[in-house]
Amino acid sequence: MQEKKVYLSTVVKTAGAFIAFLIGSGFATGQEILQYFAAYGLKGLLTAGMMALLFIYVSASFSSAGYEQQFEKNSDIFKYYCGKYVGTAYDYFTIAFIFMSYVVMIGGSGATLNQHFGVPYVAGSLIMVVLSAATVAMGLGKIVDIIGCIGPVIVVLAVSLGVAAVLRDPSKIAVGSQLVLSGKVTLLKAGTNWFTSASSYVGFCMLWLICFLGAIGKSSHSRKEAIIGTSLGTVGFTAGCLAMMLGLLSHIDLVANTQIPALILAGTFSRTLATVFSAIIFLGIYTTAVPLLWQVVSRFAAEKTKKFWLLTVILAAVGCFVGLALPFNRLVNIIYGINGYVGILLLLFIVVKDVKTYVLSPKAEAAAERN
DSSP: OOOOOOOHHHHHHHHHHHHHHHHHHHHHHSHHHHHHTGGGGGGHHHHHHHHHHHHHHHHHHHHHHHHHHOOSSTTHHHHHHHOHHHHHHHHHHHHHHHHHHHHHHHHHHHHHHHHHHOOOHHHHHHHHHHHHHHHHTTOHHHHHHHHHHHHHHHHHHHHHHHHHHHHHOTHHHHHHHHHHHHTSSOOOOSSSSHHHHHHHHHHHHHHHHHHHHHHHHHHSSOHHHHHHHHHHHHHHHHHHHHHHHHHHHTTHHHHTTOSOHHHHHHHTTOHHHHHHHHHHHHHHHHHHHHHHHHHHHHHHSOTTSHHHHHHHHHHHHHHHHHHTSSOHHHHIIIIIHHHHHHHHHHHHHHHHHHIIIIIIHHHHHHHHHHO
C-alpha cells in the first residue's frame, strides 16, 4: 500500500484521542496513579519509563496493522496477531473486559460528584450513562473529534496540578516516597513491584486500545501518520502520569486510601480549584467511557442501525447497575489488576507476529531474490 502524506491536524487529533482514551476514571481521579505508580515510591518513575516504551511499541503495531490490513471487522485484529482460535478467544475476553472497564468509569463518575458536591452516587453514575450513550450513538468519527479535543486539555491541567503540588515543597516527594516504602503509609497496589505494575498497566490498556487503534489506523492517511500520532499521545500521557504521581507522593499522608485522591490534592490549594478539577475529572472519565462503550456495541452491531442504538442504551444501563455494586477503588484494583496479566500474554503474540512480518519476511524475500 502506497504511503500518503502526513497531515498535522490528523496527527494531533490521533494523539488527543489516544490520551483521552487512556485518561479515564483511573487517571483523572488519581486512583490509578496511586495504585500503579505512587504505591512504589520514587520507583514509580521506572514504572512510567517502562510503560512509555511499551506503549510506543504496541500502539505503533496496532495502528500499523489497522492501516495495512484494513480489517473488515475491528475484532479481526485479534486473529491477525493470534490466529483463528486464540484470536477468537481473546476477542470475546477483551469485549467482556472492556465492558467491565466501562463499569469502572460509571463508578468513578458517581464517586467524583459524590465526594466533592455531595451528589448521590446513583445520580452521578446516571449522568455519565446518559452522556456516554448519547455520544456513542453518534458513531466513531464524532467520538474521535470530541474526545480528541478534550484529551490534551485534561492532561495539561493534570500536569499543572501535579507540578504545582511539587513546587510548593519539592522535599516532600522524598518524604512521601519513604513513608510508602517503609510501610508507614499503606496503599492498594496493582502489582508486587514496579516491574509487574508496569506490565499489568500496559497489559490492561492494550486490551482497551487494540481495536480502537486498529480502527484509527485503518482511517489514517498513512502508516507514518498513525505512528507519529500515537507516539505523541504516549509522550503526553506519560508526562501526565509522572506529574500526578509526584504530586500525590508529596501529599501522600492526605491522599492515601481516598476514593478520589486528585480531588484531595486540588483541595489543598483551594475549594474553587477542587470544584474546577472535579469537572475536569468528570470530563476525563467521559472521554474514556465513550470509546469503551462504543467498542462493545460496535462488536455486535453496525453503526447508525436500530440494533446499534438499542444495544447502546441496554449496555449503558447494565453498566450503571453493576457499577453501583462495589466501591470505586476496589473496582480499579480488581478489574484492572486481573486483566492486566491477560494483556501481557497478548503482548507475546504481538511480538512474535511483528518479528515474522517485519524481520523474518523481509529477510526471506531478500534471500529469494538473491537466488
